[in-house]
Amino acid sequence: MGDLQPGPSTPATSAEVLRWLSEGHVSTVEAVRQLRRLERRAGPAGPAHDPEAPTEGALVQLDALVGLRDVKRQVREICAFVDIQQRRAAMQLVAEPHTLHMVFRGAPGTGKTTVARLLGQLFRDLGALPKGHLVEVERADLVGEYIGHTAQKTREVVRRALGGVLFIDEAYALARGGGKDFGKEAIDTLVKVMEDKKSEFLLILAGYPREMAGFMEANPGLRSRFAIHVDFPEYRPDELAAIARLMLAERQYRLASDAEEQLAKALDRRTGGWHENAGNARMVRNLMERAIRRQAVRLVQHAGPLSRDDLMTLVAADLDEVR
Amino acid sequence: MRTAVVVGGVNVGKSLLVVNFAAYCGQRGLRFQPLGRAAGPLRPWSLGEARRQLVSAAPHAILTVQGVAVTLPGKGGPRTVRLWDTPGLVAGVASEPSVRRAMAEALGKLAEADLILHVVDVARPNCWGEADHAVAEWRAAHTPYAVVANQMDRPGAREGLKQLRRHAAGLPVLPVSALTQQGFASLRRAMAASLPVD
Numbered sequence A: 001m002g003d004l005q006p007g008p009s010t011p012a013t014s015a016e017v018l019r020w021l022s023e024g025h026v027s028t029v030e031a032v033r034q035l036r037r038l039e040r041r042a043g044p045a046g047p048a049h050d051p052e053a054p055t056e057g058a059l060v061q062l063d064a065l066v067g068l069r070d071v072k073r074q075v076r077e078i079c080a081f082v083d084i085q086q087r088r089a090a091m092q093l094v095a096e097p098h099t100l101h102m103v104f105r106g107a108p109g110t111g112k113t114t115v116a117r118l119l120g121q122l123f124r125d126l127g128a129l130p131k132g133h134l135v136e137v138e139r140a141d142l143v144g145e146y147i148g149h150t151a152q153k154t155r156e157v158v159r160r161a162l163g164g165v166l167f168i169d170e171a172y173a174l175a176r177g178g179g180k181d182f183g184k185e186a187i188d189t190l191v192k193v194m195e196d197k198k199s200e201f202l203l204i205l206a207g208y209p210r211e212m213a214g215f216m217e218a219n220p221g222l223r224s225r226f227a228i229h230v231d232f233p234e235y236r237p238d239e240l241a242a243i244a245r246l247m248l249a250e251r252q253y254r255l256a257s258d259a260e261e262q263l264a265k266a267l268d269r270r271t272g273g274w275h276e277n278a279g280n281a282r283m284v285r286n287l288m289e290r291a292i293r294r295q296a297v298r299l300v301q302h303a304g305p306l307s308r309d310d311l312m313t314l315v316a317a318d319l320d321e322v323r
Numbered sequence B: 001m002r003t004a005v006v007v008g009g010v011n012v013g014k015s016l017l018v019v020n021f022a023a024y025c026g027q028r029g030l031r032f033q034p035l036g037r038a039a040g041p042l043r044p045w046s047l048g049e050a051r052r053q054l055v056s057a058a059p060h061a062i063l064t065v066q067g068v069a070v071t072l073p074g075k076g077g078p079r080t081v082r083l084w085d086t087p088g089l090v091a092g093v094a095s096e097p098s099v100r101r102a103m104a105e106a107l108g109k110l111a112e113a114d115l116i117l118h119v120v121d122v123a124r125p126n127c128w129g130e131a132d133h134a135v136a137e138w139r140a141a142h143t144p145y146a147v148v149a150n151q152m153d154r155p156g157a158r159e160g161l162k163q164l165r166r167h168a169a170g171l172p173v174l175p176v177s178a179l180t181q182q183g184f185a186s187l188r189r190a191m192a193a194s195l196p197v198d
């Protein structure tokens, strides 16, 4: 898999251009140029809609994710590889069989599921998977209660995922119960269906880095079938702040500048492993949800009329609790 | 109601133009409608109050997009249009998130305009900047478009106007002073000519 440079990315709709502008990804002048480009492509009367191949959509979405530089680079490499192997096969050249099952290593809330979903779309657009949908499961969906039940449950889950992506979150939990546990049966079943249905689905095993390493070590049958490991690092404080703003913008809230400062300070304190959810987007989501509730309490107590701005703005006091 | 959008760089005089032009058109209580506010316009402001609220020598004092309805007399009857004041455009990536969001709101409004007044401060050297160029290139082919050469009452404005006419070649340029209201008659005529009768 050669070292592929990520191509220059461009937003696909005018709404996206405006979002990039407010997120600080593009300058005002660049945003105006992009808007012009989109309109020219759509024609004067047409909607600002991207007529390009749908792959572009998923790639644009991938690029729009906050941070994750190495993950994005790796996904592009994988897609380039798949694309070229398909074309080689089409020209009767020897194509590497794709054993593209992957291990995603990272804490919860670091973007693993989101990237898995986008990978499914990318593979569908490349013709490598017919449907590209995502089936997300965990131990309890695979492991049954009596002998034979587990194999049956696991095969049923795989059947649902055929043509798309099977994403097993906290996959190391399958080995949790030791030798007599039915988790072992689930692993054996997975190994078998990976053999039988080779390129009919993409299997992604996800979990904390250390636990996943131990898990793969203990299961050589699995290990040999996973050539691709993708690491999801913890987000930096500035990336977490960007995620917070995105989450709020989606819900039509925004941070006053004092709240912005307060958040930056709180995030600085919580990264570096001192907090149980350090560096992950779930922490940010929780913080923002709490702030939204506190804002509501504050506004309800407010005597005068409330402006649209009041209703949208979170101030430092709303974030007090996160100090 | 038709949408006229007033755009331009920071502190060129957009807000003063909107307020004074609305007054010039006979609007008494100025009822501004903030962008996206479902509850309808704010309570009416007197001319002085509107100036205090919106006009400021400090850049980006107001980051909201807001519009005020004005009625323009013209051939065939009156035209009602809402005149939208937008925060001044900065060319680069603004460091303040609130400013960046304001830029996005301004461009969003611009995309839906029926008429665009692009304000420039001709008393300033090199008044036609990169953002001015990009915006005109983007919209002028789609929407009735006029470049308003503002601050004509200030020294150096005549030189600036000449320069502007060269840089904004092909676009109508209307010299005005938002302060003294000189040029407002031509501005009103030009606007009425590109809007449909109510």
Ligand SMILES: Nc1nc2c(ncn2[C@@H]2O[C@H](COP(=O)(O)OP(=O)(O)OP(=O)(O)O)[C@@H](O)[C@H]2O)c(=O)[nH]1
Residues within 6 Å of the ligand: B009, B010, B011, B012, B013, B014, B015, B016, B017, B054, B055, B056, B057, B058, B059, B060, B061, B062, B086, B087, B088, B089, B150, B151, B152, B153, B154, B176, B177, B178, B179, B180
């Ligand atoms: N002499 C003179 N001063 C003007 C004129 N137009 C605006 N000003 C002054 O320029 C300053 C900025 O005016 P604003 O109307 O707030 O400018 P703006 O373009 O709305 O500024 P932003 O919204 O911050 O981009 C104020 O102090 C105005 O009084 C004019 O035609 N002549």
Ligand SMILES: [Mg+2]
Residues within 6 Å of the ligand: B014, B015, B016, B054, B055, B062, B085, B086, B087, B088
């Ligand atoms: Mg202003």
